[in-house]
Amino acid sequence: MVGFVTVCGLVLGIIIGILRPVHIPAVYSKYVGLALLAGMDSILGGIKGYLKDSFDATVFLSGFLINSLVAALLGYLGDQLGIDLYLAAVVVFGSRMYQNIAIIRRVLLKKEA
Amino acid sequence: MKRTRQSRWQSTILIFFVISFFVGFLLPGQAHVVREMKQTYQNQDPQDLIRVIKDLQQHKQDLLVEETDMSQKVMQYLRSSDDTAAQVNQLQHEATALEQRTGAVPLAGPGIRITIREQSSGSSPSILADEDLLLLLNDLWASGAEVISLNGIRLTDSSSVYRAGLNVRVGDKVTSMPLVIDAIGDTENMSKGLQIPGGVLDLLNLRRIGAIVQKVNLLRISN
Numbered sequence: 001m002v003g004f005v006t007v008c009g010l011v012l013g014i015i016i017g018i019l020r021p022v023h024i025p026a027v028y029s030k031y032v033g034l035a036l037l038a039g040m041d042s043i044l045g046g047i048k049g050y051l052k053d054s055f056d057a058t059v060f061l062s063g064f065l066i067n068s069l070v071a072a073l074l075g076y077l078g079d080q081l082g083i084d085l086y087l088a089a090v091v092v093f094g095s096r097m098y099q100n101i102a103i104i105r106r107v108l109l110k111k112e113a
Numbered sequence: 114m115k116r117t118r119q120s121r122w123q124s125t126i127l128i129f130f131v132i133s134f135f136v137g138f139l140l141p142g143q144a145h146v147v148r149e150m151k152q153t154y155q156n157q158d159p160q161d162l163i164r165v166i167k168d169l170q171q172h173k174q175d176l177l178v179e180e181t182d183m184s185q186k187v188m189q190y191l192r193s194s195d196d197t198a199a200q201v202n203q204l205q206h207e208a209t210a211l212e213q214r215t216g217a218v219p220l221a222g223p224g225i226r227i228t229i230r231e232q233s234s235g236s237s238p239s240i241l242a243d244e245d246l247l248l249l250l251n252d253l254w255a256s257g258a259e260v261i262s263l264n265g266i267r268l269t270d271s272s273s274v275y276r277a278g279l280n281v282r283v284g285d286k287v288t289s290m291p292l293v294i295d296a297i298g299d300t301e302n303m304s305k306g307l308q309i310p311g312g313v314l315d316l317l318n319l320r321r322i323g324a325i326v327q328k329v330n331l332l333r334i335s336n
Contacts, residue, residue: 002129009130013137022142029146036143039136046129057121057128064132 002050003104006043030079031072034089038067041093044100051107067093213260215269220260224297224332225304230323231290239321241292243275249294249313250274256306257299262334264288265295295332304328 024032042064049055071089078085212218227249232239250268253261261268266283268274275282280289296303307314307326317324 002126005126006129006133009133010137013134014140017138017141021145022139024139024142024146026146026150029143029150032139032143033147036136036139039132043129043133043136046132050125050129055125057125060128061132 031075034071034075035068037093038071048100219335221333222297226327227294228325229292253296257302258296259298261296
């Protein structure tokens with residue numbers, strides 16, 4: 001059910017975003033991209049926690065906000081220091097997304113069985 | 114207990130929906146910005162930009178060469194068009210001259226009128242000979258006559274003029290004396306050409322053939 005609601009919310013958001021696109025300044029697009037990556041990681045983490053009966057709304061919300069903010073700040077800091085620090089966020093969140101998807105898949109397969 | 118669990122479940126669903134909606138809402142905007150940024154040179158790879166600049170420079174060189182070639186072609190076309198216009202003018206001029214000489218168009222203008230009267234009666238008749246007539250006509254042509262008519266019969270380059278008894282045959286037409294020769298052209302030249310001492314008029318006077326030369330402001334010779 002949570003997965004269905006998540007997909008519905010995501011699809012609805014994309015449709016409305018296409019119909020009424022939000023203007024993101026090009027200067028901040030890199031940071032917004034990192035924040036979105038962190039947000040998607042948080043969503044997948046939340047679904048994983050829900051499926052494992054360890055979901056906590058506070059942790060989920062705080063994780064979503066803090067992870068997105070830290071990812072964006074990491075990218076900004078890297079730009080200021082002349083280091084590709086955003087790559088760290090990309091690698092961490094990217095690998096975690098893979099792990100979360102793998103866990104969700106296994107849990108769903110176990111439930112089916 | 115059951116109500117609390119239901120409330121928590123609803124809030125969980127709501128949180129998931131809101132957050133996923135928020136992420137989904139931002140995704141198209143972000144994709145749009147990234148797509149726009151890819152089209153700007155600021156975010157291109159320097160190596161790609163160097164290649165693009167080299168390609169553009171080569172393209173510029175090619176265009177310059179092409180421009181030079183095209184300019185030369187344009188100049189050639191312009192020159193040839195000028196030549197063509199001159200040729201057309203020349204041809205039109207020649208066509209007009211040929212039309213005049215062949216008698217295709219009627220002409221009007223200043224000229225001279227020569228009236229020749231011979232004395233065919235009496236004890237010593239004075240007859241205009243073929244040679245006299247041809248000499249007169251040739252002198253007129255030579256002194257600038259553009260078109261000549263004999264008693265209204267227009268002469269062309271191929272016209273044959275000769276005496277036929279007491280009459281004069283012009284091509285396939287026959288006319289009789291007195292002979293009125295109209296010549297359109299440079300009046301002064303034609304007049305002087307005929308009145309040259311020892312010329313055709315002196316010859317006619319010597320043979321007692323009356324020839325009266327008149328300058329006419331407007332002569333009309335039809336085809």
